Amino acid sequence: GEDVEQSLFLSVREGDSSVINCTYTDSSSTYLYWYKQEPGAGLQLLTYIFSNMDMKQDQRLTVLLNKKDKHLSLRIADTQTGDSAIYFCAESRRSSASKIIFGSGTRLSIRP
């Protein structure tokens, strides 16, 4: 997904907060999503944010959207070993509301 970029790896200590960052290029993005993929499992939608919002909180997850800079982040509070996975940032656009465009994913690993 060259239109959605993420760093490839993040390592955090158990109990700390994880912050995964994403940038996108299309200003017509309507919804932005965070998906989680664990080994051998399908993609799981964690959360989403509408493009006219700047923050959304859902339990341990906080999504921040800076529409001016086209920057999206996912903060996971009190990171647990079960949070180890690949996290994908994704967007849908007005020009093609059907498909979702994914980034390449950030692999989150947890240190004890």
Place this chain on the structure above:
Amino acid sequence: DTGVSQDPRHKITKRGQNVTFRCDPISEHNRLYWYRQTLGQGPEFLTYFQNEAQLEKSRLLSDRFSAERPKGSFSTLEIQRTEQGDSAMYLCASSLDSSGRNEQFFGPGTRLTVL
């Protein structure tokens, strides 16, 4: 289990053979999507159905690929004359887009290996 299911989960084939994958979406979902995911990458959109109508196709979907959703329920994706570059995970997703959120639910995928 009422999630999206895909069959088979794994397929190994020789170059030049044809393969067909099946996807069963969540029963009340009217939209169905196919994506392809290669190692180290995010899923890439291939095609999308609303009910039985195929409404959008990516340029990634060469003429060797064909997808159908004959009765607006399950879908099949066929790859003819497979090539080694077709080796990937093929993901199916479905949605009920009454809200505009385009909230897509993904199946576990079919991993294709072309020898």
